[in-house]
Amino acid sequence: MSLMSATAGDRSFRRGPKTPLLPENHYQYDKHYHPHHHGTEHFEGFDGASFSGAVFNLSTTIVGAGIMALPATFKQLGLIPGVTLIILAALLTEFSIDMILRFSKASKSTSYASVAGDSFGVFGRTISQVCIIVNNLGMLVVYLIIIGDVLAGTWTMGLRHRGLMEEWFGQQWWWTSRSILLLLTTCFVIAPLISFKRVDSLRYTSALSVGLAVVFVAITAGVTIVKMLEGTIKMPPLFPELVDQAAFWKLFTTIPILVTAYICHHNVHPIENELTDPSQMKSIVRTSLILCSSVYVATSFFGFLLFGEQTLDDVLANFDGDLGVPYSSLLDDVIRVSYGVHLMLVFPIVFYSLRLNVDGLLFPHAIPIGYDNKRFYSLTACLMGFIFLGANSVPSIWDAFQFTGATATISVGYIFPAAIALRDNHGIATRKDRLISWVMIPLAVLSSTVAILSDIYSFFVTNKGHET
Template identity: 25%
Template sequence: MSSVINLVNTIVGAGILAMPFALRQNSLFLGVFLIIMSGSLSGFGLFLQGRCAFYAPARQASFFALASQTYPSLSVIFDIAIAVKCFGVGVSYLIIVGDLMPQVVQSLFNPGDNTQFIVSREFWILASVAIVVPLSYLRKIDSLKYTSLVALISVGYLIVLVVAYYLFSDISSTRAPISLFKPAKISNVLSCFPIIVFAFTCHQNMFSIVNELQHRTAANINRVVATSISFSAFCYCLVGVTGYLSFGNIVSGNIVSMYPSSVATEIARFCIAFMVVLSYPLQCHPCRASLDHTYSWFQSSGFVKSLAHKVSWSRLPSSEEEMVHPTSGGQPGSMTTARFGIVTTIIVVASYITALTVESLELMLAFVGSTGSTSISFILPGLFAYKLIGADASNSEDWLKWSGLALCLYGVLVMIVSLGINIYLLL
């Protein structure tokens, strides 16, 4: 159960706020179709990851380990992509808190001149960092199952608010026209598609979750994937449809910002801020593992002269091991307590500084989503499946090899199109 909770919490994040906007850009039925399609393809990528995990030593599966078995010279590139993606999402979470919490405080308490600091984004970014610090230093991702449950309750409240407003509020006088089948422009569809792809990206935590499964069987892995993707897609469709039907073609990229100020609305904004704060550690864990793998690669390649022992390439550390097993430095292939703390501190401090410096990360996240998300969700699982499953595939599994290659090519296409659109919008 904790595996499903953690995976769903990784999927259902800030992206849920933009689902009504995605339907506005695509039309109602096309938008729902793209949500289901993207969820299915992301789920297939998770399925391939689960199959590839059995090609790594027991409970030692990671992107780094599989990349070293299949494409050793590119393994560091894969980990850098994961680190950049997770770091960018973590920073965006802090910025969301800095944007939403001042609105909540201003609406509910109307602070005076002497307390204006509590409506500043800087104050709330610092406050959110103070909350995420102890969670980010947890060594085992399973320790986050209770905070993940709280985050899912916050998502549940948001869903109730959006659905209740559609069902019980008088929206006939304020709702703009609705497009059922035909989008206004094809460019709207292409520019919005990365939002939907990004919303289902959770693959950076998949290997850690597989490693921590008590009964690590293909059936259990498939159950976790199917349950998590199905529930997340249902939430996206529910919020997307009811939010879009409430406001029509005037809905913005943040559905909560559309509702009039009220206690219920401000509670929803608070829940969103609370949700992303609790989701930050789920980005910090794989970011830390990937940075450590990258450091180990440079160290083993002779780029870094370390005073500590060198990491053995005969036994590769996994994300799960790095979070669970502290060592004194004598066991090769594990992250020492000191290095664990240093890498975590660097991530948290860098996130804080970046969130303070950059007021809006929308454009940066678009680039991160079109590169990091597509790499993690489609390209890497497809490449691993093609290389590993294809090496000894039986006739019954041969389709997985070619399906993996197709998923990889699809990811490359999405990356090129999404990145091209983002560059075009930047010009």
């Protein structure tokens, strides 16, 4: 493409009223110039993403840090409500994504923000972008916090949980410190992975990350079953134990965790846009949700069963002591290494859509970011620096989950899809769509409000207890 034709194309790209202001990847730029290309990138040697690659990428988006906080939610809720809510959240997630896909097709939108813009104009597009940015930033900060916990250790309930580096090499102030280890991980592992301009380039690392999550679940289940056979584990409560008013309000703090665990809406369009056959996206979503729900239920059940009331907010921190089985120390290390590496591989998938939405918010009329190297790498460096500072400032993953889960995440996962269906600009909403949407919005708003109020209540109760 000549410079003159590119300039002319850019002018038409800026003016076209039907052109999405947030291109989800750079080959949408090609599709504007080459309208006969649908869903595949106009690059030599790339014929479109496969079904399996898309499943791995979407599953990796879902199974991130949320899995580590799920056993703690079972400690609050009990087994039966916990399993029920995990399955219910998966069903609502599938329904909300299906609505987004249908309305995207009707409006010819190629991003979450553009379908929100089709329904609610510039305001809707902007708010959806802000929500995705807050959600993804929160999640990526959580990932780095957990990676830091694995490598450098953490303090929980006044107890010191040692990190892998300290266990293996002893405490060396200059390179086993949390900040130094996170800096090295960022520079040598994460930075190369977030430099890819195509989400399908991450399909192999996504497959590996899903495999490592399964390794974590398998080892946890194996240790739990061995201890059950030995009779050293007692059955945990099936329902929550409400000993006082604070315990009741604390139940609602689990809602943002469960909501956050399934949020993948921001990556649905980037993955769909690269598919050889975009009509497979609905099956890809269902397959990914079934896989992830199975992993979530198994992790929550066996993790809570293994540690009981000693289950920490980040269950990974529990794997630093004697598990009561042979080769306990080795199993602890394998579990923490596998999940630490898993999160390093999940990071670029979530970062991909974060960068696109920040770019769409700041430069809504510019050419796609994949065609502007200076903007691409400058924005990548700024976002990564912000995430790094956040991971060294936020005290725990529970705090980060509660903030993002009770605000932006609920909006991305439930409020926006339901509002788009109720707005129904294209007259395609079914009676079922409207019925479930009227249930989802009040439920999401109520859950968010109660979760925030319960956090405030718990904060003041805790401070009052400390003063006493």
